[in-house]
Amino acid sequence: xxxxxxxxxxxxxxxxxxxFPFVFAKAFRxxxxxxxxxxxxxxxxxxxxxxxxxxxxxxxxxxxxxLSLISELVDRRQTExxxxxxxxxxxxxxxxxxxxxxxxxxxxxxEERFHVRPRGIWLTERVWEPSLxxxxxxxxxxxxxxxxxxxxxxxxxxxxxxxxxxxxxxxLKIFPVDKKLRYLIPFRTLDExxxxxxxxxxxxxxxxxxxxxxxxxxxPGTKKWVYDEKxxxxxxxxxxxxxxxxxxxxxxxxxxxxxxxxxxxxxxxxEEMMDWVLEPEAAEVFLKLKEQAPAGARRFLRGxxxxxxxxxxxxxxxLHKRMLLVSRQVRDLKNPEAKKELYKSQGNDPFWxxxxxxxxxxxxxxxxxxxxxxxxxxxxxxxxxxxxxxxADGREELFWRGETFGFLLKPSVGGSIIEIDYYPQxxxxxxxxxxxxxxxxxxxxxxxxxxxxxxxLVKKLxxxxxxxxxxxxxxxxxxxxxxxxxxxxxxxxxxxxxxEQGDFVDQPxxxxxxxxxxxxxxxxxxxxxxxxxxxxxxxxxAPSPDxxxxxxxxxxxxxKTVSLFFGSEWNFYQxxxxxxxxxxxxxxxxxxxxxxxxGADGLWHFPLQTLSQxxxxxxxxxxxxxxxPFWKIAISSGKKFLANIYLRENHGA
Numbered sequence: 170x171x172x173x174x175x176x177x178x179x180x181x182x183x184x185x186x187x188x189f190p191f192v193f194a195k196a197f198r199x200x201x202x203x204x205x206x207x208x209x210x211x212x213x214x215x216x217x218x219x220x221x222x223x224x225x226x227x228x229x230x231x232x233x234x235x236l237s238l239i240s241e242l243v244d245r246r247q248t249e250x251x252x253x254x255x256x257x258x259x260x261x262x263x264x265x266x267x268x269x270x271x272x273x274x275x276x277x278x279x280e281e282r283f284h285v286r287p288r289g290i291w292l293t294e295r296v297w298e299p300s301l302x303x304x305x306x307x308x309x310x311x312x313x314x315x316x317x318x319x320x321x322x323x324x325x326x327x328x329x330x331x332x333x334x335x336x337x338x339x340x341l342k343i344f345p346v347d348k349k350l351r352y353l354i355p356f357r358t359l360d361e362x363x364x365x366x367x368x369x370x371x372x373x374x375x376x377x378x379x380x381x382x383x384x385x386x387x388x389p390g391t392k393k394w395v396y397d398e399k400x401x402x403x404x405x406x407x408x409x410x411x412x413x414x415x416x417x418x419x420x421x422x423x424x425x426x427x428x429x430x431x432x433x434x435x436x437x438x439x440e441e442m443m444d445w446v447l448e449p450e451a452a453e454v455f456l457k458l459k460e461q462a463p464a465g466a467r468r469f470l471r472g473x474x475x476x477x478x479x480x481x482x483x484x485x486x487x488l489h490k491r492m493l494l495v496s497r498q499v500r501d502l503k504n505p506e507a508k509k510e511l512y513k514s515q516g517n518d519p520f521w522x523x524x525x526x527x528x529x530x531x532x533x534x535x536x537x538x539x540x541x542x543x544x545x546x547x548x549x550x551x552x553x554x555x556x557x558x559x560x561a562d563g564r565e566e567l568f569w570r571g572e573t574f575g576f577l578l579k580p581s582v583g584g585s586i587i588e589i590d591y592y593p594q595x596x597x598x599x600x601x602x603x604x605x606x607x608x609x610x611x612x613x614x615x616x617x618x619x620x621x622x623x624x625x626l627v628k629k630l631x632x633x634x635x636x637x638x639x640x641x642x643x644x645x646x647x648x649x650x651x652x653x654x655x656x657x658x659x660x661x662x663x664x665x666x667x668x669e670q671g672d673f674v675d676q677p678x679x680x681x682x683x684x685x686x687x688x689x690x691x692x693x694x695x696x697x698x699x700x701x702x703x704x705x706x707x708x709x710x711a712p713s714p715d716x717x718x719x720x721x722x723x724x725x726x727x728x729k730t731v732s733l734f735f736g737s738e739w740n741f742y743q744x745x746x747x748x749x750x751x752x753x754x755x756x757x758x759x760x761x762x763x764x765x766x767x768g769a770d771g772l773w774h775f776p777l778q779t780l781s782q783x784x785x786x787x788x789x790x791x792x793x794x795x796x797x798p799f800w801k802i803a804i805s806s807g808k809k810f811l812a813n814i815y816l817r818e819n820h821g822a
Contacts, residue, residue, distance in 0.1 A: 173415040176408065177344065177422060179217040179314060179379035181291050183257055185518035185527055186223050187536020193227050197235060200386030201398050205238040208247070213409035214417040216248050217379075222255035223516075225278060236282075243283045249418035250279050252287035252310060258515040259464050259475060261298040262489065263530060266497050266776075271512055272308040288420050291379075293517050295346075296438045297477045299336060306339035312423060316439040317345045321468050327373025330429030331422065342428060344419060346410075348440070350378040355395050357387060359407055371411060372807040375422065378617075383527060387784055436474050443472030445523030446701050448481060449608045478521045478528075479742060483644045484602050485520045485528055491577075492558040495541050510544035513537075522607075522781065529602060529790055531742060532775045538597040542585040542590055545570075546798065552714075554682055561660060567680070567687055573715045573818050584678030584689035584708060585646035589717075589816065591762060598757065598783040601740040601793040603641040605809040609782045610638055630704040630780075639665050643675045645777065645795070648719060648814075649738040650674060650706050652695045657734065659773045670734075671695040673706055686711045695733060702727045716817030723812075725804040736799035737814060739764065740777070743794055750774050752813035755796055760819060766798040767813045 182201060184193055191614055203226075208216060218239070220228070228236045244246035254260055254271035255278070263271070272290070278288050289307060289312045305313065317328040327333070327343040335341065345368075353362050369376045385401060386392045395401045406414055437443065447455055451473075457471055479486040492514055499507040518527030519534045527533035550572055556565045559577075566587075567578040575590035589598045610630075642665065643649070652671030653662070661667040671693060678689040693707040711718045725731055741748070741757055741764075749756035750772065754765040766772070770819040777792045802810045 172370075172373065174366055175422065176216065176366070176414050176416050177377045177378065177419055178215070178408075178416060179219070179251070179291075179419065180382035180385070181219045181251075181379065182224055183221040184223055184227070185533055185536075186256055186513045186516045186540065187533045187721055188223075189532065193224075193231070196383065196387055197228075198222075199392050199528070200383055202232070202235050202238075204382065204385050204401065205235060205242065207402055207405060208242065211409050211655050212245065212247055213416070214247070214405050214419075215418050216238035217243075217251060217383075217419050218248050218351070219251035219253055220255065220388065221257040222275060222278070223257070224580055225282075240283060241244055246418075249289070250283060250285065250287050251289050251291045252276050252308075252513075253277065253291040254293060254515070256512045256516045257293050257513075257518075258294045259293050259517045259520065260304065261296055261301060262520075263477065263515050264493065264500075265304065266500060267496055267508075267512065267515065268304050269308055270508060271515070272305075274512065276309065278767075288423070290622060294438055294442060294475070294521075295319070296442075297434055298436045299433065302334055302336040302341035303339040305341050310341070312342035312344065312419060314344045314346050314377075314419075315434065316437070317348050318440045318443075319343075319434045319437045320345045321434050322437055322471050324468055325432055327372075327374070327429065329369055329372055329377070331375070331377075331426075332430055333428040333430040334432050334434060342423060343432065343434070344375075344377050344379070346379045347377050350376065351380045354380070355391065355400050355404065356379060359403060362404075363407070363411075366414065379821060380395065394430075396420070435471065437471060438475055440472070442475065442521075442523060445473060445526070446473035446477045446521070447483060447608075449606050449610075452608045462504075472794070475521070482522070482528060482602075484534070484600075486560060488534065489520060491588070492541060494557075494559050495545050499544050502547065504547055507544045507547040510547075511539045513540035514544065522784060524784055529779060529788070531600070531790065531792060533604070534600050534602075535596065535742065538590075538600055539595040542592060542595040542597070545575075546592055546595075554687060556682075557642075558559055564677075567682075569712050571712065571714055574712065574717060574816075576710070576712060578680075578687060578689075578710065579646070579678045580689060581677045582644070583649050583674050583676060584680070584691060584706075586648045586710075587644075587646045589647065591758065591818075594758060596742075596758070596763070598741050598743075598762070599647050600742040601645040601716075601777060603643075603645045604637070604777065604779055604792075606638075606640050607781065610634075610780065624651065629787075631789070634780055634787070637778055637789065641665065645740040646791075647739040647741075648708065648710075650708075651736040651738055651797070652704075653734040653735050653736060653799075654815060658773070662773060663775045663795075670697070671704070674738075678706075685713075691791040695731075697731050697733070702731050704731075704733075715820070716815055719814040721812040721814070722803065722809050723802070724809040725806060726805050730803055730805045732799050732801070732803045733810075735810075736773070736797045736814075737766075739796045739814075740790070741794055741796065744791065745776070747793055756819075763815070763817050763819050764796065765815045765817070768800065769798040769812070770801050771799055773799065 232585045252275045255274040290310045296408040331344045434784045470500045519537045564581040577588035650673040678691040685711045690707045695704045705724040707722040709720040
């Protein structure tokens with residue numbers, strides 16, 4: 170065959186907002202810099218490149234060599250740059266105005282720094298929804314890359330050409346990324362890659378690759394394989410010298426070929442993402458279905474949908490809906506700094522979890538909340554309670570925001586406090602992740618090896634993992650009201666090996682607003698021995714400029730004296746160095762904030778740890794602390810017991 174194979178090679182490089190500086194430094198040292206140094210030596214290899222905004226910002230400040238290399242590659246038309254949402258949001262789950270703002274921010278950066286206007290966009294995590302063509306076309310974008318799976322779900326078998334779609338008449342060209350190429354490069358030998366490329370050339374099709382740049386040095390084992398053993402240098406030499414291969418940028422193909430046809434793609438992401446979003450039980454069923462389904466039926470098996478992460482993880486749902494609330498608050502401000510802080514909070518990583526994804530990483534969630542609160546601080550504080558169904562669940566939540574603290578109450582779930590914001594440090598003090606079952610908590614047989622994709626590696630649970638495989642039955646909110654069996658111990662409570670005697674923890678409370686106070690009330694029951702006793706819990710929540718006061722009243726509506734073991738659960742995101750525990754109080758934020766309670770019989774406290782997976786293996790991650798002041802009380806018939814809890818700022822600490 171005398172025609173060349175057209176090979177389209179795109180790399181996507183990203184580090185999230187809030188990631189540790191040493192990770193950024195390592196990424197440039199071990200991955201990005203050696204990659205582009207090698208590319209510069211092979212002018213016959215063309216590449217399409219995407220860097221997320223956090224990397225561009227870091228590059229400007231810390232990595233001038235890399236910035237200079239990319240400028241040179243762009244100037245000599247060896248490299249095409251892709252746009253994207255600047256801080257790497259999932260575009261389909263942020264408001265349209267923010268989509269346009271994030272893309273415009275990236276376009277402006279590329280135009281001002283490199284004097285070219287991007288024509289294509291890297292779609293974060295390849296999360297596609299059918300309304301995106303209009304968004305992208307109105308942002309001046311001509312094309313994007315999606316996984317081949319998107320096309321298979323639409324019944325498209327030929328993934329070696331590009332297609333066109335539209336929404337409301339707004340067109341968008343789409344390139345299908347070849348999954349086999351993703352798994353071959355850089356994990357297999359050049360002979361294997363050459364053989365597959367010959368197969369594509371025999372069809373007169375395009376070889377289309379777009380994948381994470383971190384696989385060239387950052388993924389486990391790849392630095393040695395890609396650079397020390399010269400895989401990448403040999404690959405570039407192969408592309409440059411092989412007579413039957415021509416590397417092109419994506420725009421060059423747009424300008425020289427017409428689309429292969431029209432497509433309408435269903436909502437999707439890459440195949441692994443659509444597995445990760447499933448609950449463990451559903452994932453097991455889905456895996457069996459995929460194994461048993463005949464080849465022609467696979468297009469009808471699509472797994473989950475990215476937005477289901479908001480159902481799977483209440484913490485993701487809450488962060489997302491808080492982001493939408495702040496977006497509405499800053500929308501009408503003529504304040505570009507507020508919008509920039511909002512955009513930083515919209516980065517995708519804290520919203521999901523799989524092999525990648527940062528939901529389990531507290532420092533990424535903390536960064537998202539920090540930028541969110543900085544944006545919110547640029548809007549006026551009202552110092553009053555406001556009712557609003559912020560999470561669109563059909564039930565009203567209650568907000569109070571002052572200069573020092575902000576509070577969000579959810580009466581429908583235990584009359585709980587689901588967010589406490591401490592504005593002097595721009596911190597959500599209650600950003601705690603619950604312990605939950607994950608599919609990988611029951612892994613397959615152990616297998617390791619260099620030169621394999623992350624998705625092919627099977628990891629072994631670490632020693633002692635069984636102590637972490639205890640799962641919470643409710644979100645780790647605060648001011649949750651427990652009635653415990655008298656024999657319950659701290660260890661029982663910590664390990665979820667106790668019987669809840671009341672029906673208060675996750676049940677709805679009625680509420681009324683009285684001046685600056687919220688009165689929450691639930692008339693429920695507590696099991697005392699074999700008897701079901703009528704009990705009501707009332708809590709009055711009263712914020713002031715530098716504290717919140719929670720007054721508990723526990724009413725005994727039975728006709729006898731009852732003995733109760735009552736505890737109020739509070740969960741705080743604090744690292745061990747920030748928290749100090751005393752007999753009747755706990756110091757938070759290195760003493761800046763005090764958590765106090767009166768007359769308690771004790772305080773149980775323990776760290777919350779999760780077991781999660783990452784590209785390197787399994788991680789044991791500190792998610793915060795659970796604090797449970799408790800009272801062992803006897804209440805006469807018709808009487809009530811009172812207890813006070815305070816959270817206050819310590820001035821001068």
